[in-house]
Amino acid sequence: MTSIRNNAIEKSQYNKKAWSIFWFYALLYITEINTTDLIKKTISRLTKIILFLDTQGDLMNYKQIESFNMFMLYGSVTQAASVMNKTQPAVSRLLSELEKSVGFPLFIRKRNHLVATPEALLFHKAVSRSFIGFEELKRQAKAIARHQVGEIVISTQPVYINTLFVPIFARFHEKHPDVCVKLHDDGHKEMLQRVSENRCDFALGITLNLGSHTLDVRPLIRCQAVCLLPAAHPLVDNPVINIQQLNGQRFIELHIGSPLRTRVDHLFLEAGIYRHIVAEARTMQTVCNIVESGCGIAIADPLVTPYLDKSKVVFRPLIPTIDWDIAIIMQEKAMLTNTERSFYQITRKEIGKLNTFSSIKKEGTNP
Numbered sequence: 001m002t003s004i005r006n007n008a009i010e011k012s013q014y015n016k017k018a019w020s021i022f023w024f025y026a027l028l029y030i031t032e033i034n035t036t037d038l039i040k041k042t043i044s045r046l047t048k049i050i051l052f053l054d055t056q057g058d059l060m061n062y063k064q065i066e067s068f069n070m071f072m073l074y075g076s077v078t079q080a081a082s083v084m085n086k087t088q089p090a091v092s093r094l095l096s097e098l099e100k101s102v103g104f105p106l107f108i109r110k111r112n113h114l115v116a117t118p119e120a121l122l123f124h125k126a127v128s129r130s131f132i133g134f135e136e137l138k139r140q141a142k143a144i145a146r147h148q149v150g151e152i153v154i155s156t157q158p159v160y161i162n163t164l165f166v167p168i169f170a171r172f173h174e175k176h177p178d179v180c181v182k183l184h185d186d187g188h189k190e191m192l193q194r195v196s197e198n199r200c201d202f203a204l205g206i207t208l209n210l211g212s213h214t215l216d217v218r219p220l221i222r223c224q225a226v227c228l229l230p231a232a233h234p235l236v237d238n239p240v241i242n243i244q245q246l247n248g249q250r251f252i253e254l255h256i257g258s259p260l261r262t263r264v265d266h267l268f269l270e271a272g273i274y275r276h277i278v279a280e281a282r283t284m285q286t287v288c289n290i291v292e293s294g295c296g297i298a299i300a301d302p303l304v305t306p307y308l309d310k311s312k313v314v315f316r317p318l319i320p321t322i323d324w325d326i327a328i329i330m331q332e333k334a335m336l337t338n339t340e341r342s343f344y345q346i347t348r349k350e351i352g353k354l355n356t357f358s359s360i361k362k363e364g365t366n367p
Contacts, residue, residue: 064098067091068106069131072124077114151180152343155191155203159284160326163303164204168350172343179339187282188259195329201340202330204347206301208259218328218344220351225260225322226302226315228287230294233314241316243271250296251275252287263322264299288313303354326351 070080071091081091095114099106106120116124156165161183169181186194191203195215207217227241235245246268254261268275278296281287284304291298292312299322305315328344336344 064094064101065127065131067094068098068120069124069127071095071114072116072120072128151182152340153182153184153200154343155184155186155194155200155205157188157191157205158185158282159301159304160204161185162285163301163307164326164351168343168347171346171350175342175346176339181343187257189257192329195331198331201336202328202334202344205327205329206259207325207327207329208263214332216330216332216334217325218330219325220328220348221326221354223302223324223326225264225299225318226305227318228291228298228300228308228313228315230291230297231312231314232294233297235297236314236316238316240319242319243268243273246275246297247273249275250278252279252281252290252296252298253277254284254287255280255282259324260299260301260322263324267320267322 067080067084067086070083071077074080074083077088077091077095081088084091095107102123104119105117106123107114108117109115154165165183169183172179172181184191184194184200186203188205188208191205192215194200195203206223207219227246229236229241235241238245253264256262256265276296279287279290281290284301287298287300288304288308290296292309294312299318300315302315303326308315328347
């Protein structure tokens, strides 16, 4: 893109007033990481059109192209002039100059009426596509000025989709209604991989099993696992569950390899306690649903507790504890845009409201 732009500048002296607008938006594209594919394609297309037109002699300007586009859309010089708030002779002059610039006939003149040629119809296809993208460029530029631009790509684990992400997104959308938030529902391993490969702006997940990944981890809250019990289970009368009481119990577990499952396996193995695993599931939501059916016990993230059917499931603290942080995870030395920083701050604020559960402790709030 940069080389194309440099070549274009070297080849011709542009109509400064008209094309400075284009280069302004092109510069925004170059410097804004989160620009959409439509913008990228539009910049490329407009640049190629500029270079092509520059080889044709007198370079057409933006107002000529705009006049042509309006004529093709509305079918007459009169209506085009009205939409553009110009006089009819002014629009006619711009169309004549454009026709001279392109080097092929755009119109057939019948008395005082212009009819588009087949070449004009073909040329307008390219022009109209570019104008659609150009309008999007202008919208994006205005959005950048208001910090209302582009998109944010977030990776998070399934357990946090409904428990955390929905209220965070709702608050963010109130402040940034034009920003698209793309959410990837990933397992823990896939989430860390996505951050490491710079395929998302940041992730929202737990800090268990970070492994060898070199990442910027910003803790939000501290959590302790809870024990979920069917309401009719004999252990519900205990205010706290010691894992020694769980020997031989029927368990519902997450898939092998998930961070919490790995920690639970290690804890029970170290204590020499056997658990009868009757079901495994990918998501914590499924685990909770099976516990609600009365088929077994589970050790779970405390954030699921507000969403449990309390008539079917109770939860109790677990001893010894299994602790972890929920954190924003991003690449080291990542530079946040104003929009991303806003999402980060809203995430902190919303998660801070969760400090009402005994198994959740709020972390420091330094950004």
